Amino acid sequence: MTQQQNVLVVGEGGREFAIAKKLQESTHVQQVYCAPGNVGMESVGIQQVDIAENDFPRLIDFAKTHEIAWTFVGPEDSLVEGIVDEFHAAGLKIYGPTARAAQLEGSKDYALNFMDHYGVPTAKHHGYRDQTAALKGLDEFGFPLVIKENGLAGGKGVVIVRDRAEAVRTVEEMFANGQSRLVLEECLVGPEYSLFLALSNGHYRILPMAQDHKRAYDGDRGPNTGGMGAYSPLPQLAKNDYQRMIDEVVKPTVQGLVAGNYHYHGILYIGLIMTVAGPKVIEYNVRLGDPETQVILPRLTTDLYELVDAALKDEPLPEIQVSEQATFGVVVAAEGYPQKPVHGQPLVKLPAMDGVVIDYANVKGDLNHLRGAGGRLLMVLSMADSLQVAHDQVYQYLDQRHLQQCYYRHDIGSKAGL
Structure with a gap:
């Protein structure tokens, strides 16, 4: 057997919890470190490193000093700020796109121009640099209308307006x-889908599909969040629609990355909507999604270390290779999230039991005395022979517990008929 390696994951949320946990399962891995990580990671043997995700000199x-074979970047902020470029300059291996390629998420306008240039189907759109021009541009669109902040907004910088008055105000x-x-x-x-590519320049592999739930409350009501729950696979996705996504979206996207000399080594997340005219791209993200990662990676039977290592080489x-089993997860968020989340609420001890596991995110304290640190606190997950069984196990688990100053959606999976 080859010598085991140390790897570093950058980030601190539920996504990084899932990535680090999956890497820790590999026989090639000695130790997974996570910077800055969260205290819940101790429950699965991940070692926290007290370094901020944007402190590139200390991470390098x-x-x-810890003989890290390579680093896996979780959050988009670090990628847009150029962590990959900094690591490359230091002679270190790191999995993620360069700052130039990360503009596909860092700027909505940049991404849409890329799609236009390389023939990737998307919505009719226009970018504006000043208020007067944007207000005048409203006349070019009907309602409802989508208005997006151009830069990073943690999945929350999108507003759907119903009429002109609301559009002007927004x-x-x-x-x-x-x-x-x-x-x-x-x-x-149309229905929305999350599709993830693991890229190595012009070569790619498609990870299992997942369904996210962006709105805060049941019935897809309330403000956009980072995501309130997810599941995989997607029984509602027809095979011919999936093939159209590959042919009409994935292939021209990858061809564009090659033609544009992006030298892309990392994850590309394509947010899709299946319209009556076919698949169209809502957005690109240059990293794994949260909470989709937490339901995708448990189904992946391919060694994640081997996949990333091959890409970097x-x-x-x-x-x-994907398990036939289904995964289902519900996010537990702090009361008031996403606008003004409560901090510091005590979290009752949540043991893994009856096919249910916990992926921790925004928590502090220690494993026996966890407290909320705002936002999305954790995700309750189940993997079972069917989505229905996994769904039932998660909600039975949650229904048996009193989670103080927290909330979660009760209708995750409804689009799959659960």
Whole structure:
């Protein structure tokens, strides 16, 4: 057997919990470190590192002194700020796109221009750099209309407006809050899907599909969040629709990355909507999604270390092998999330039991005395022979517990008929 390696995961949330846990399962791995991580990671043997995810000099020093084979970047902020470029300059291996490629998430306008240039189907759209032009541009669109902040917004910088008065108010508020650019987009109608590619320059593998639930409350009501629950696989996705996604979206996207000399080594998340005219891209993200990662990676039977290692060495990527079992997860969030989440609430001890596991995110304290640290606190997950069984196990588990100053959606999976 080859020598086991140390790897580093950058980030601190539920997504990074799932990535680190999956890497820790590999026979090639000695120890997974996570910077800054969260205290819940101790429950699965992940070692926290007290370094902020944007403190690149200290992360580089840690990678050198701890003989890190390579680093896996979780959050988009670090990628957009250029962590990959900094690691490359230091002679270190790191899995993620460069700052230039990360603009596909860092700027909505940049991503839409990329789609236009390389023939990737998307919504009718236009970017604006000032309020006067944006208000005048409203006349080019009907309602409902999608208004997006151009930069990173943690999945929450999107507003769907129903009429002109609401549109004017939203545009004025976005510019008043410091936006230097925003995008107006045609409102597409249809089911949404999350598709993830593991890329090595022009070569790629498609990870299992997942369904996210962005709105805060049951019935897809309330403000957009980072995601309130997910499941995989997707029984409602027809095979021919999936093939159209590959042919009409994935292939021209990858061809564009090659033609544009992006040298993309990392994850590309494609947010899709299946319209009556076919699949269209809502957005690109340049990393794994949260909470989709937590339901995708448990189904992946391919060794994640081997997949990433091959990509970084520009070797042939291993075939993706996926379990026939289904995974289902519900996010427990702090009361008041996403606008004003409560902090510091005590979290009752949540043991893994009856096919249920916990992926921790925004928590502090220690494993026996956990407290909420705002936002999405944790995810309750189940893996079972069917989505229905996994769904029932998660909700039975949650229904038996009193979670103080917390909330969760009760209808995750409804789009799959659960």
